[in-house]
Amino acid sequence: MVEDSELITELSTAVSQLHTEAPPETVLPSEDVLATAREKLVQHLPGIGIGVQEAIRHIREEIAPAFNGSSRSSRYYGFVTGGSTPAASLADNLVTAYDQNVQVHLPQETVATNLEDTALSLLCELLELDPAQWPHRTFTTGATASNLLGLACGREFIIEEAVAARNDSNTSVGDLGIYEAMHRAGIDNIQILTTVPHSSLSKAASVLGIGRASVKTIATQDASHKIDVQLLKKLLEVPGTASIVAISASEVNTGLFATDGIKEMQEIRRLCDVYGAWIHVDGAFGILGRLLSHPDYEVIKRGCEGLDLADSITGDGHKLLNVPYDCGFFLSKHREIASCVFQNPNAAYLSTGDGIETIMSPLNIGLENSRRLRALPVYASLTAYGREGYREMLERQVILSRGIAEFVLDSEDFELLPKFEGSRAEVLSNIYIIVLFKAKNEGLNKELVQRIKASRRIYVSGTAWDGLPACRFAVSNWRADIEKDLPVIKEVLTEVVSSWKAQQ
Numbered sequence: 001m002v003e004d005s006e007l008i009t010e011l012s013t014a015v016s017q018l019h020t021e022a023p024p025e026t027v028l029p030s031e032d033v034l035a036t037a038r039e040k041l042v043q044h045l046p047g048i049g050i051g052v053q054e055a056i057r058h059i060r061e062e063i064a065p066a067f068n069g070s071s072r073s074s075r076y077y078g079f080v081t082g083g084s085t086p087a088a089s090l091a092d093n094l095v096t097a098y099d100q101n102v103q104v105h106l107p108q109e110t111v112a113t114n115l116e117d118t119a120l121s122l123l124c125e126l127l128e129l130d131p132a133q134w135p136h137r138t139f140t141t142g143a144t145a146s147n148l149l150g151l152a153c154g155r156e157f158i159i160e161e162a163v164a165a166r167n168d169s170n171t172s173v174g175d176l177g178i179y180e181a182m183h184r185a186g187i188d189n190i191q192i193l194t195t196v197p198h199s200s201l202s203k204a205a206s207v208l209g210i211g212r213a214s215v216k217t218i219a220t221q222d223a224s225h226k227i228d229v230q231l232l233k234k235l236l237e238v239p240g241t242a243s244i245v246a247i248s249a250s251e252v253n254t255g256l257f258a259t260d261g262i263k264e265m266q267e268i269r270r271l272c273d274v275y276g277a278w279i280h281v282d283g284a285f286g287i288l289g290r291l292l293s294h295p296d297y298e299v300i301k302r303g304c305e306g307l308d309l310a311d312s313i314t315g316d317g318h319k320l321l322n323v324p325y326d327c328g329f330f331l332s333k334h335r336e337i338a339s340c341v342f343q344n345p346n347a348a349y350l351s352t353g354d355g356i357e358t359i360m361s362p363l364n365i366g367l368e369n370s371r372r373l374r375a376l377p378v379y380a381s382l383t384a385y386g387r388e389g390y391r392e393m394l395e396r397q398v399i400l401s402r403g404i405a406e407f408v409l410d411s412e413d414f415e416l417l418p419k420f421e422g423s424r425a426e427v428l429s430n431i432y433i434i435v436l437f438k439a440k441n442e443g444l445n446k447e448l449v450q451r452i453k454a455s456r457r458i459y460v461s462g463t464a465w466d467g468l469p470a471c472r473f474a475v476s477n478w479r480a481d482i483e484k485d486l487p488v489i490k491e492v493l494t495e496v497v498s499s500w501k502a503q504q
């Protein structure tokens with residue numbers, strides 16, 4: 001063990017160097033490097049271990065070269081990946097070193113649960129949400145888990161509402177299961193009404209026994225991301241049906257927001273109150289838009305207006321908040337629903353011992369029982385950079401996205417999506433952190449994503465739009481810098497077009 005402690009010091013220095021060295025120039029390892037690393041993976045459990053030093057050497061020298069630069073480079077624009085601020089990265093190392101288990105609120109024994117709750121409260125402040133209104137708040141593994149929590153709480157609530165409407169005895173899905181609870185409540189059907197939902201919403205519906213088929217669109221005819229309020233009303237009215245309305249606050253293909261201003265949100269809230277529906281916001285990366293204040297971001301701000309009228313909100317930590325994987329957050333206004341769904345029953349040994357506690361034990365308000373101190377990187381990063389620091393980081397990301405969009409607009413070879421009638425300024429004002437586009441030539445368009453990735457200098461993801469392949473930049477790294485990054489992006493896109501033309 002003495003030997004180990006010297007080793008730990010030595011290796012910690014090596015890890016610190018990883019934090020301080022410049023991010024890699026290439027965002028993808030070559031095929032050769034990947035193949036070599038795959039071959040080097042230890043395939044069978046050794047009887048006698050290879051030792052700490054050798055295990056770490058093996059990882060650093062033989063495996064790590066084949067990791068991608070997804071979070072470390074500011075030029076990885078795939079999915080919505082996010083980076084990790086220095087404060088968050090360093091705090092994440094501390095989480096491992098201190099190895100706190102955050103499950104039961106034991107204020108006489110550790111400050112961990114206080115810290116977690118405080119971090120969530122700071123997060124509410126960052127998002128201009130009143131912490132007092134969001135008593136059920138917790139860190140999750142990511143937005144998928146947060147969506148699962150949102151639908152689980154919604155499911156509990158809407159069935160209770162239906163029971164209350166029938167003036168019957170109280171029932172809980174948590175106690176009875178969904179079949180019996182629906183039966184007693186006189187509900188035949190649960191529907192999740194939404195527009196262009198993230199795939200994880202359907203996954204959550206599947207896991208919760210609500211079913212993927214219950215996810216239904218309420219989009220307007222001409223814009224797939226916008227809510228048709230008349231259609232919403234019509235579906236809420238269907239007898240024997242309970243509803244969760246899921247608002248896509250910045251949908252993942254285009255970055256566009258489902259709602260546009262406080263009036264629309266108030267009307268949706270009013271309708272949901274009439275029909276006992278739950279409003280869940282999937283704001284995985286969109287919710288951070290509430291930070292923006294400059295008039296240049298008016299359209300984004302309107303998309304975020306009134307989201308505080310929802311019952312629950314999903315946010316991702318490892319995207320725009322720029323803390324390491326795996327971190328998401330979940331906020332709900334309904335403290336009592338939290339225990340109905342997540343309470344560990346009959347586990348006296350897990351109680352805090354205190355009478356009335358304002359901080360609920362994390363194990364009774366979320367999925368996991370034992371979990372790491374996921375809050376610490378968030379706490380470190382929020383206190384290190386504050387509101388202004390985060391606003392400045394996000395503005396840089398939006399500015400770069402709009403720079404990319406301008407380049408696409410000005411190019412003869414590319415087309416910005418979705419098609420949007422309006423002036424250049426109006427088109428740009430809709431851009432948040434996602435730029436969706438295609439090549440005008442269909443031949444090139446089919447190969448576009450592959451050819452961009454093959455440069456290994458920038459990374460984009462492919463998607464489909466209007467039945468055709470499309471390409472998507474998602475800027476979500478705190479290092480984003482238009483001066484440094486845009487020239488590389490332009491170079492790669494220009495080179496992709498010219499090499500394709502040369503081959504024709």
Ligand SMILES: *Cc1c(COP(=O)(O)O)cnc(C)c1O
Nearest residue numbers: 142143144145198200252284316
């Ligand atoms: C990324 C994303 C999710 C899923 O988030 P994970 O962190 O990958 O679990 C859900 N909703 C939206 C809108 C997203 O962008």
